[in-house]
Amino acid sequence: MNVHFIAIGGAAMHNLALALHNKGDKVTGSDDTIFEPSKSRLEAVGLLPEVFGWFPEKITTNLDAIVLGMHAKADNPELLRAQELGVKIYSYPEFLYEQSKNKTRVVIGGSHGKTTITSMILHVMHYHDREVDYMVGAQLEGFDVMVKLTEANDFIVLEGDEYLSSPIDRRPKFHLYKPNIALLSGIAWDHINVFPTFENYVEQFKIFVDSIVKGGSINYNEEDPEVVSVVTSSENPIRKIPYCTPEYTVENGGTLLETPEGPMPIEVFGKHNLNNLAGAKWICQHMGIDEDDFYEAIATFKGASKRLEKIAESNNSVAYKDFAHSPSKVKATTGALKEQYPNRKLIACLELHTYSSLTATFLKEYKDTLNAADEAVVFYSPNAVAIKKLDAVTKEQIAHAFGRDGLVVYTNPNDFKNYLFSQNFENKALLLMSSGNYGGLDFDEVKRLIK
Known part of the structure; x- marks a missing residue:
């Protein structure tokens, strides 16, 4: 072509x-x-x-x-x-469908977890030398590219994004893939510049479930009431298979996954990631990987790039950065780190950087999301608010929205950096959550704080 x-x-x-x-x-x-x-x-x-x-x-x-x-x-x-x-003009998702219409299409959808679940599936396939086509939203260890297309491979694994397809096609991307095998991980309001109401946002997932090829299947997170409602109310003649968070324990800063062969140490942690793992296991089984082979491979999965990524560690301190910015992700990530390091003081820093997070009416969605942290900090740039042509938000509005006593709010990058570099990280865990960089923070400098 x-x-x-x-x-x-x-x-x-x-x-x-x-x-x-x-x-x-x-x-x-x-x-x-x-x-x-x-x-x-x-x-x-x-x-x-x-x-x-x-x-x-x-x-x-x-x-x-x-x-x-x-x-x-x-x-x-x-x-x-x-x-x-x-x-002939294609949007990105239209073209991917055109390239894969004769393949078995596996589509991973959800407001959160889809990159991680897609990454887990691809890691398992790669571990067992199973060749598949794919499109994933993060760079993976062992993979040179984030999109692979061939004539020969039977399966294609697609991360199903709900954002718009193109400037002339306002349909969400995941409406266009027509999956044979699908997964829905969770629904939490996002992209409010496109979907101004929660009901309008949820409707997109209903359309996604109805777009699954007749006779196909969907695995869905039964711990998310909105997901359960969307899937069970669909009249599409497909198999509907629920999954839930598996049993696990945390010991000495490590997570042990309960398996039929006993507890198995894994690299990822947090209830949300274990839930993601359960969904990935089901999809891999649909693709011909048995349970034992899945566990063997997933034990070596270290996580998707920018998703709860450990950037520095010493004997008694650790630092992570995470792409988390939506309320559900912020809450899950903060809780996961506190569960993993219960005896260390957790300093959680969040940059409000996206259109949604800087919109005054949406801020209330962040209520209680940082409660698991011992010390909570929010950074945002008034300049970013102006660039996005949004109404100004104040420190007081943010503090009220989070509903968190002692919340510290910074609007100047240098003030935030001075705060961070004045800390003694002895027996502490640092979590930096953002889809930006806190106004120019050098993460290599941050690494040197952990000694």
Whole structure:
């Protein structure tokens, strides 16, 4: 195929471009700016545009397909030219479906846990040398790319994101995959800039369940009442298989998973991750991995990149960073770290960085999410609020929303850094939660605090 990417530099888009290049397709692309690591990765295989910008002359009838990224606008000059010429235009998820319509599609959906569950499944498959196609939202140990497409593989494992497909296709991505095998991990309101009410958000998951191929199956987290309601109320003729958190114990900073062969030490921890593991086990069994082989492989899984990632450790102190930003993730991650290190003082720091988290009406969703921490800190940048064209939020609003006594709120990056670097981390656990970097925090410097 001869495929052109409009907005090739995005995290998802450049990985798809690399996957097609590796498959032997001819790939070109444009973007107005490309950041690392996308820039270096595209450059390494000759896919980096020579000049940044949009060039309608790149769009010709010789192209088999256009893949349109979310970063592009509806009036993008290359898009308008493609529409004028009648070249086939795909959104990212539409193109993935086109590439996998003759495969068994495994789609992992949910407000939280989907990257980790997808990563666990791929880790197990890789461990046992089972070749599958995939698309996952995090870089995995042992994997060169985040998207793999082949002609030969029978299965494709897709992380099912509920965000929008493209500037001209406002459907959530996971509505377009038509899974044969699906999983739903949890539902907690997110993306309020797109789904302004909780009911509207939940409706997207109902559509997802109804999109499963007739005769297919869904594994679902029976500990989430909203998930149970969505799945059990669906009239789609599919198999509905619940899962729950397995038994486990925590001893001396380590987690032991109960298995038929007795307690087994694992690298990941926290109730939410054990729940994710249970879902991954079911999916792997659907894909031909028996229970014993699953346990053998999952014992070596260290976690998805940016998900509860240990960045430093000494004899009596430890530091983790996590991509957590939505209320459900913040609560689960904070609770997990306290459970893992019950005898250490937990300092939990959260950056409010996303559109949702900086919206005054959404802040109340964070109530009690930091209660497991011994010391709780929130950082946000008033400048970020202004850039997103949101109404200003105050320290008082944030403190009230979290409902947490003693909550410390910083709005200046230097003040937050000074706070962090003034701490004695003896017998403490540090948790840094953000999808940003606290206004320019150097995490390598943070590592040196743990001695």
